[in-house]
Amino acid sequence: MQKQKSSHIIVPEGLTKVLLHACCAPCSSAIVEWLLAHGIEPVIYYFNPNIYPQEEYEIRKQESKRHAESLGIRWLDDDSADSPTPCCGYGHEQWREAVKGLEREPERGKRCEACFYYRLLATAKKAQELGITWFATTLASSRWKNLEQVNAAGMRAEATLSNQQSAISNQLPHVNFWAQNWRKDGLQDRRNELLKEYGFYNQLYCGCEFAVAFGKAVASDAAHGIKATPASALPNTTWTSCVGGPNKG
Ligand code: SF4
Numbered sequence: 001m002q003k004q005k006s007s008h009i010i011v012p013e014g015l016t017k018v019l020l021h022a023c024c025a026p027c028s029s030a031i032v033e034w035l036l037a038h039g040i041e042p043v044i045y046y047f048n049p050n051i052y053p054q055e056e057y058e059i060r061k062q063e064s065k066r067h068a069e070s071l072g073i074r075w076l077d078d079d080s081a082d083s084p085t086p087c088c089g090y091g092h093e094q095w096r097e098a099v100k101g102l103e104r105e106p107e108r109g110k111r112c113e114a115c116f117y118y119r120l121l122a123t124a125k126k127a128q129e130l131g132i133t134w135f136a137t138t139l140a141s142s143r144w145k146n147l148e149q150v151n152a153a154g155m156r157a158e159a160t161l162s163n164q165q166s167a168i169s170n171q172l173p174h175v176n177f178w179a180q181n182w183r184k185d186g187l188q189d190r191r192n193e194l195l196k197e198y199g200f201y202n203q204l205y206c207g208c209e210f211a212v213a214f215g216k217a218v219a220s221d222a223a224h225g226i227k228a229t230p231a232s233a234l235p236n237t238t239w240t241s242c243v244g245g246p247n248k249g
Contacts, residue, residue, distance in 0.1 A: 008181065009180060009182075017040065017134070018035065018041070018043070018132065018134045018136050019045050019132045020042045020044050020045065021135065021138065022044045022064050023142075024200075025064045025200045026191060026195045026202070026203075027138040027191065030194055032073065043076070045126050046075070048207060049094065050099075050118075050207045052208050054090055057092075060201065067198065113152070116150050117157060120157040121156075123137065133175055134175065134177075135154075136154075136180060137150060141187065143183060154179055
């Protein structure tokens, strides 16, 4: 049974705390604000090894951390001392393995599905480690992403973890994916307002080296004398578009 706390955002019965996978601070901001206003405790988990190059990954990570600290809410990534399994941080090479063979996929194609699943499976596992029984993602707030793909990846991550648990008969709690369209109820407009209020870093491409906007950013940097890894230096690289305008989380 579910109860509705506003016109479009449906809170599952019993949900009071959620591990929120955050792709970036701008996409998190309005969602976190909504959760807090509705008595739900968010814990932010930054897990985005898709982002390239690492400097970009670090910038988005620090902005996400700054956002959480400004609100006094818990934030963690896999390097955080209070993470149950602190480990290896960036992990871009492992992510590349997860999308191997899909480098030439078009926007919203199978590479993005694999990318969503990879990140949400890690989120589901982290939620279980933390004893948080619900997880959600800010990926479901971006109009540049396919919401059905995001939600399918979340449900698949939930099912994968559940099957793994059954196979080893452990006592860890079942975790549930909160499939939600976070563009509703004015959150898209609020996101843009908060982006300005916080002065968040305003990224120009989705994240990985296979997005066409990344190629454009490299070209722009080069025009301004800024060194960056050329597309030709990246193996199996074809520029495809995941995004279509500024502020592309
Ligand atoms: S374009 Fe974005 S969503 Fe698609 S694979 Fe790259 S980083 Fe992931």
